[in-house]
Amino acid sequence: MTPGVTADLQALAEGVRAGQRPAVAAALNLLDDQRAVSRTQATALMTQLLPHYSVSTAQMIGITGPPGAGKSSLTAALISHWLEHKQRVGVIAVDPSSPVSGGALLGDRLRMTSEVDNQHVFIRSLSNRGQFGGLSQEVWPMSLVMLCCFDIVIVETVGVGQREVDIASSCDTTCFVAQPGSGDSIQFLKAGILEVPHVVVVNKEDMGAVATRTLAELSGVLNPNHPDGGWTVPVLATSATRRSGIAPLGNTLAAHHQHLLATQRLQVRRREHQARWLLRCIEDEYGKKGVLQLGGAPAFIKEFSAHSANPLEQYSACLQRLSITH
Amino acid sequence: MSKDSTRERPWLMRTYSGHSSARASNALYRTNLxxxxTGLSVAFDxxxxxxxxxxxPLARGEVGKVGVPIDHIGDMELxxxxIPLDQMNTSMTINATAPWLLALYVxxxxxxxxxxxxxxxxxxNDVIKEYLSRGTYIFPPxxxxxxTTDLISYTVANIPRWNPTNICSYHLQEAGATPTQELAYALCTATAILDAVQAxxxxxxxxFQDVVARISFFVNAGIRFVEETxxxxxFTRMWDEIAxxxxxxxxxxxxxxRYGVQxxxxxxxxxQPENNVQRIVLEMLAVTLSRDARARAIQLPAWNEALGLPRPWDQQWALRMQQVLALETDLLEYDDLFEGSTVIEAKVQELIAGARAEMARVAEQGGMVQCVDNGYVKRELVQSHTRRMRDIESGALxxxxxxxxxxxxxxxLTAGGDSGIMKVDERAEREQIESLLAFRQQRDSQRVAAALDALRHAAVNGDNVMPASIECARAGVTTGEWSEVLRGVFGEYRAPTGVDISTASGGDEDAMAAVRARVLATSAELGRPLRLLIGKPGLDGHSNGAEQIAVKGRDAGFEVVYEGIRLTPAHIARAAQEEGVHLIGLSVLSGSHLELVEDIQQEMRKLNADDVPLVIGGIIPSDDAQQLQERGVKAVFTPKDVDMNQIMHxxxxxIRQSHGxxxxAA
Incomplete structure (x- = not known):
C-alpha cells in the first residue's frame, strides 16, 4: 500500500466520522467494489474506522416483513419521528434482484421522498446480488460505516427469503412488520424463519377490523418473553400513511436499545452478529466444508465473536486459513 | 342539399390549448372560436x-409551458x-385541483x-387515472x-348541465393499455366513483339517476381503427348494462x-412527422363512423406534437380535419353503418368478454381504488407498454x-426558421410571477384568511368543499394556498411506479444478450454492478419513457434506482450521490428540460458529485438538444430513439468513457 493511499483513506475515514455525505457515499462505494485493490483499501478503511464502530452506541434496527406490509412507508414515518428528535438516520434498503439479468429495480426510496430531502438522512439501496459477492455481503460492513456517523441505522429488507431475514436479524433490534389480513405473517413467525423479533408491528391499522384481527392473532402466536431474556415482545399497531402509532413505536424501539445498553449486551450482540455474518460469507463461497475446515459453526462463532475486530480482516484471515490466496 | 334535413348535428369541435399566460391564451381562444x-378545451400548466x-420552487421552468397558468381569479377572468360564459361550452382538463378551477369558473x-x-x-376530475398515467395527483386516493364526489354532488344540485367528471380511458391507452384494459379500467373507475357518490x-x-346521467367519458382512439370502432x-353497450x-x-x-375524444x-x-396527419384522420374515423357509438366532442392533436408545442396554424389544420369530415363527407347522413355486421359484432363480443374478465380481477382485489394503491393496474399497464415497445423493437409492430x-x-414542414414548432415566450414565467406578487399585495388578506379557514373546516369535517372553494375564489385565494390547506388536511401521496414487473420476454433476444454481456463486463471492470438513476424532475407526470427505460435497464443488468415522478433537482442529485450511481438518466416531457438540467447540474456541483454523467430523454427540439450537449449532457434521446437496446449501449x-x-469491453 502506498503512503498516498493511506493519506486518502485517512481523509475518507475522517470524512465518514464527520458525517460528510460525499465521504459516506465514497466509503459505501468502496465497500461495494470487488476489485482486489479496492478490497485491500476497503479493509484498510475498516481498520481506520474500527475504534469508532466498535464502541458506537448508535442503534442498528432491522426492519423486515412480507412484501406489501408497508415497510418503506413505515420507515419513512419513523425517519420523520427521529428527525423531530434531532437524530441522524442512515438507511440500507435491500431489494431483490432479477435472477435472469442480475439487474435490479431499487424503488424503496419511493415513499420516503419528503423525508430524504433532509441533510440528516442518508439512504443506500442494495440489491440481493446473484452474481456479485453473494447475497448482499456488503450490508454488514456498510452498516458499521453508518454506525460511525448516524444515530440510528436502519436495515430494511423485503422478507422473502431466509437470507433477507438473516440480514435484518443481524441488527441490534429487529422489528417485524406484518400485513393485516395476510396469513403469511403468522406463518412466517410460526415457521421460525425469523429469529424472534424484538418488536412486532401491524401496519395499516386504518384497515380496521382486519388489522385488529391480525393484531390479536399475532399476540396469540407470539411468546411474549423474548429468548434474549428480560424483554417482553410488544405488538403494536401503526398506520404509516396516517402517521398514527409512530411515536409509540419509536419509543419502543428506543426502549429496546436502552435495555441492551443497560444490560451491557449491545457490543456482545454485535460481535456475535459479525461472527454469524462471517459464517454466512464462508458458507456462501466455500460451503459447509469450508466451515468445517474452520472448526465448525459453534466453534467458529465462539472464536470470531471473542473480541471486536475489523470484519474484512477477519474474512481475510479465514481465507488464509482455508489456504486460499486472496 | 336535400339531405341536409336528415343530417346529424356534428359533434363539438375543440382544440386542446392554452399556453404562456391567461392573456395570450384568451387571444388564442378567441381566434379559434x-x-x-364550437367549444373550448382549456389546457392548464x-x-x-x-x-x-x-x-x-417546484414551478420553475413549468409556468405556461404545457398550458395556461391560473394562480387566482384575476387570471381566470382574463x-x-x-367570452360570455353563458354561451360557452368549456372543457377543463383539470383533476386534483378540479374543485378549485370550477370554483374560479363559477x-x-x-x-x-x-x-x-x-x-x-x-x-x-378523474384522479384515478392520474395515479396510473398522467401523474398530476396530489392527495392519497x-x-x-x-x-371528486364533492364536485359531482355539487354540480348535479347546482349546475345541472355541467359534466362533473370525464372518466378517462384516454390516458390509460397512452400508458400502454390494450383496448380490453381500457374498457375494463375506465368502467371500473366509473363504478368506483359512482359508488363513492352513493356512499x-x-x-x-x-x-341518483341524474348523477349517472351526468357521467361522461374521455376516450382515446388508436391507429387500429376497426378495433377501436x-x-x-x-363501451356503449357495457355502460348501458352497468347503469x-x-x-x-x-x-x-x-x-x-357520452364521450369526448382526443x-x-x-x-x-x-x-417523418407529416405521416401523423393520416394517422390522426384514420383515428378520428374510429370514433365517428359508428352512429350508435359516436363521440360527442372531438379534439385532435396536431401533426407536430412529438416535436414540441404546436403553433396556431398546426392547430387550425387539426380543426379543419374535423370540419372536412363533418361537413364535406356524407358520414352524418346515415344510420349506423355497422348494424348487422357479424364481423364487427364478433369483435365487440370478444372485447366485452375480455373486459369483463379483467373487471372481475379488479373486483376480486377490492375495486379500482385498491388496485391503484396496491400497484396492480399500474403493473399491468407497464407490462402492456413493455410488450408494445418490444414489438416495435423486433419489427413485429x-x-x-x-x-x-x-x-x-x-x-x-420542419425546414422553417422555427423548426416547425412554437416557442413559448421565455418572459412568460417572469411576467406571471410579477403579476401574482402584485395580486397578493392588493387583496383583502383578512377575507383570504377567513376563506381558507372555512375551507380547512369543510375539509376536516367532511362538508362539501365546493361552497368554501367558491368563497376562496371570490376572496382572492391563490391556487397554491387552496392546495396547501388541503395538503395539510389530507396529506400527499406517491403512487406505485409499476416497474416491478417480471422480466418481459420478446423483442430481439440476441441484441438484449449483447447489451447484458457489456453491462456485466463493464461492471466487472469497475468492481461493482453498474448503477443507473432514472429521474423525473419537475412536475411532469408522463412517466412512460422513464418506466420503460427503468425496466429495460433492469433487464439489461443495471441496478436501477427509480423513485417515480415529480422530484426536485436537489432530490435527484442527492439520490444519485447516496446511491453511488454511475449514470443519471433524466426524463422530461413538459418542455422545461433546459431549466431542470441547469438546476440538477448546479445541485450536483454543490454536492461535489458533478463527475456523474448525465443523459436526458424527452420531447426535446434539436436546438435545445445541442444546447444541452454544450452544457455537458452526454446524450439526448428523443421519440426518434425507439431502439432501447441502442440506448442501453x-x-x-x-459510463466507460467517464471512467477512462x-x-x-475487454
Missing part, C-alpha cells in the same frame, strides 16, 4: 394542475375576457353577471375520491355512453418511418 371551433403557485361567471346554474362544460349520501336516492361499441343493472337507471337516455398521441412519431421505410426526403459507452475505459 372565430375559425369555427403543470403548477396549476398540481396545486402550486407560479412562484413556487382567460375568459370577452366566480368569474358571477362577475360576468352570468347565473352559475346555466353554465355548461366539463371538468375532467381516498381523499381524492372524496373531492357519501349527498344525493337523494331518487335523484368495436371498442366504442363495446341499468348496478344503478337501476330506467331511462335509456340517462344510460347513454385521438392517440402515443402513436404520433417524430420521424410496424411503424412507417420509424422501424420501416425510414428513408425520407427532407421535409419542408449508449449508456454503457458513456476503452470503448469496447
Amino acid at each position: 372565430g375559425k369555427g371551433q 403543470l403548477p396549476t394542475q398540481t396545486g402550486y403557485d407560479s412562484d413556487h 382567460l375568459f375576457d370577452q 366566480a368569474v361567471a358571477e362577475k360576468q353577471g352570468v347565473d352559475p346554474a346555466t353554465l355548461q362544460g366539463t371538468t375532467q 381516498e381523499p381524492s375520491v372524496r373531492l 357519501s349520501g349527498q344525493i337523494a336516492p331518487e335523484r 368495436c371498442k366504442m361499441r363495446a 341499468q343493472q348496478r344503478y337501476g337507471v330506467e331511462d335509456p337516455k340517462a344510460r347513454r355512453f 385521438v392517440n398521441s402515443l402513436g404520433l412519431t417524430e420521424a 410496424k411503424i412507417v418511418g420509424v422501424n420501416c421505410f425510414e428513408k425520407t426526403a427532407e421535409s419542408p 449508449r449508456m454503457v459507452d458513456i 475505459l476503452p470503448a469496447t
Whole structure:
C-alpha cells in the first residue's frame, strides 16, 4: 500500500466520522467494489474506522416483513419521528434482484421522498446480488460505516427469503412488520424463519377490523418473553400513511436499545452478529466444508465473536486459513 | 342539399390549448372560436394542475409551458375576457385541483353577471387515472375520491348541465393499455366513483339517476381503427348494462355512453412527422363512423406534437380535419353503418368478454381504488407498454418511418426558421410571477384568511368543499394556498411506479444478450454492478419513457434506482450521490428540460458529485438538444430513439468513457 493511499483513506475515514455525505457515499462505494485493490483499501478503511464502530452506541434496527406490509412507508414515518428528535438516520434498503439479468429495480426510496430531502438522512439501496459477492455481503460492513456517523441505522429488507431475514436479524433490534389480513405473517413467525423479533408491528391499522384481527392473532402466536431474556415482545399497531402509532413505536424501539445498553449486551450482540455474518460469507463461497475446515459453526462463532475486530480482516484471515490466496 | 334535413348535428369541435399566460391564451381562444371551433378545451400548466403557485420552487421552468397558468381569479377572468360564459361550452382538463378551477369558473361567471346554474362544460376530475398515467395527483386516493364526489354532488344540485367528471380511458391507452384494459379500467373507475357518490349520501336516492346521467367519458382512439370502432361499441353497450343493472337507471337516455375524444398521441412519431396527419384522420374515423357509438366532442392533436408545442396554424389544420369530415363527407347522413355486421359484432363480443374478465380481477382485489394503491393496474399497464415497445423493437409492430421505410426526403414542414414548432415566450414565467406578487399585495388578506379557514373546516369535517372553494375564489385565494390547506388536511401521496414487473420476454433476444454481456463486463471492470438513476424532475407526470427505460435497464443488468415522478433537482442529485450511481438518466416531457438540467447540474456541483454523467430523454427540439450537449449532457434521446437496446449501449459507452475505459469491453 502506498503512503498516498493511506493519506486518502485517512481523509475518507475522517470524512465518514464527520458525517460528510460525499465521504459516506465514497466509503459505501468502496465497500461495494470487488476489485482486489479496492478490497485491500476497503479493509484498510475498516481498520481506520474500527475504534469508532466498535464502541458506537448508535442503534442498528432491522426492519423486515412480507412484501406489501408497508415497510418503506413505515420507515419513512419513523425517519420523520427521529428527525423531530434531532437524530441522524442512515438507511440500507435491500431489494431483490432479477435472477435472469442480475439487474435490479431499487424503488424503496419511493415513499420516503419528503423525508430524504433532509441533510440528516442518508439512504443506500442494495440489491440481493446473484452474481456479485453473494447475497448482499456488503450490508454488514456498510452498516458499521453508518454506525460511525448516524444515530440510528436502519436495515430494511423485503422478507422473502431466509437470507433477507438473516440480514435484518443481524441488527441490534429487529422489528417485524406484518400485513393485516395476510396469513403469511403468522406463518412466517410460526415457521421460525425469523429469529424472534424484538418488536412486532401491524401496519395499516386504518384497515380496521382486519388489522385488529391480525393484531390479536399475532399476540396469540407470539411468546411474549423474548429468548434474549428480560424483554417482553410488544405488538403494536401503526398506520404509516396516517402517521398514527409512530411515536409509540419509536419509543419502543428506543426502549429496546436502552435495555441492551443497560444490560451491557449491545457490543456482545454485535460481535456475535459479525461472527454469524462471517459464517454466512464462508458458507456462501466455500460451503459447509469450508466451515468445517474452520472448526465448525459453534466453534467458529465462539472464536470470531471473542473480541471486536475489523470484519474484512477477519474474512481475510479465514481465507488464509482455508489456504486460499486472496 | 336535400339531405341536409336528415343530417346529424356534428359533434363539438375543440382544440386542446392554452399556453404562456391567461392573456395570450384568451387571444388564442378567441381566434379559434372565430375559425369555427364550437367549444373550448382549456389546457392548464403543470403548477396549476398540481396545486402550486407560479412562484413556487417546484414551478420553475413549468409556468405556461404545457398550458395556461391560473394562480387566482384575476387570471381566470382574463382567460375568459370577452367570452360570455353563458354561451360557452368549456372543457377543463383539470383533476386534483378540479374543485378549485370550477370554483374560479363559477366566480368569474358571477362577475360576468352570468347565473352559475346555466353554465355548461366539463371538468375532467378523474384522479384515478392520474395515479396510473398522467401523474398530476396530489392527495392519497381516498381523499381524492372524496373531492371528486364533492364536485359531482355539487354540480348535479347546482349546475345541472355541467359534466362533473370525464372518466378517462384516454390516458390509460397512452400508458400502454390494450383496448380490453381500457374498457375494463375506465368502467371500473366509473363504478368506483359512482359508488363513492352513493356512499357519501349527498344525493337523494331518487335523484341518483341524474348523477349517472351526468357521467361522461374521455376516450382515446388508436391507429387500429376497426378495433377501436368495436371498442366504442363495446363501451356503449357495457355502460348501458352497468347503469341499468348496478344503478337501476330506467331511462335509456340517462344510460347513454357520452364521450369526448382526443385521438392517440402515443402513436404520433417524430420521424417523418407529416405521416401523423393520416394517422390522426384514420383515428378520428374510429370514433365517428359508428352512429350508435359516436363521440360527442372531438379534439385532435396536431401533426407536430412529438416535436414540441404546436403553433396556431398546426392547430387550425387539426380543426379543419374535423370540419372536412363533418361537413364535406356524407358520414352524418346515415344510420349506423355497422348494424348487422357479424364481423364487427364478433369483435365487440370478444372485447366485452375480455373486459369483463379483467373487471372481475379488479373486483376480486377490492375495486379500482385498491388496485391503484396496491400497484396492480399500474403493473399491468407497464407490462402492456413493455410488450408494445418490444414489438416495435423486433419489427413485429410496424411503424412507417420509424422501424420501416425510414428513408425520407427532407421535409419542408420542419425546414422553417422555427423548426416547425412554437416557442413559448421565455418572459412568460417572469411576467406571471410579477403579476401574482402584485395580486397578493392588493387583496383583502383578512377575507383570504377567513376563506381558507372555512375551507380547512369543510375539509376536516367532511362538508362539501365546493361552497368554501367558491368563497376562496371570490376572496382572492391563490391556487397554491387552496392546495396547501388541503395538503395539510389530507396529506400527499406517491403512487406505485409499476416497474416491478417480471422480466418481459420478446423483442430481439440476441441484441438484449449483447447489451447484458457489456453491462456485466463493464461492471466487472469497475468492481461493482453498474448503477443507473432514472429521474423525473419537475412536475411532469408522463412517466412512460422513464418506466420503460427503468425496466429495460433492469433487464439489461443495471441496478436501477427509480423513485417515480415529480422530484426536485436537489432530490435527484442527492439520490444519485447516496446511491453511488454511475449514470443519471433524466426524463422530461413538459418542455422545461433546459431549466431542470441547469438546476440538477448546479445541485450536483454543490454536492461535489458533478463527475456523474448525465443523459436526458424527452420531447426535446434539436436546438435545445445541442444546447444541452454544450452544457455537458452526454446524450439526448428523443421519440426518434425507439431502439432501447441502442440506448442501453449508449449508456454503457458513456459510463466507460467517464471512467477512462476503452470503448469496447475487454
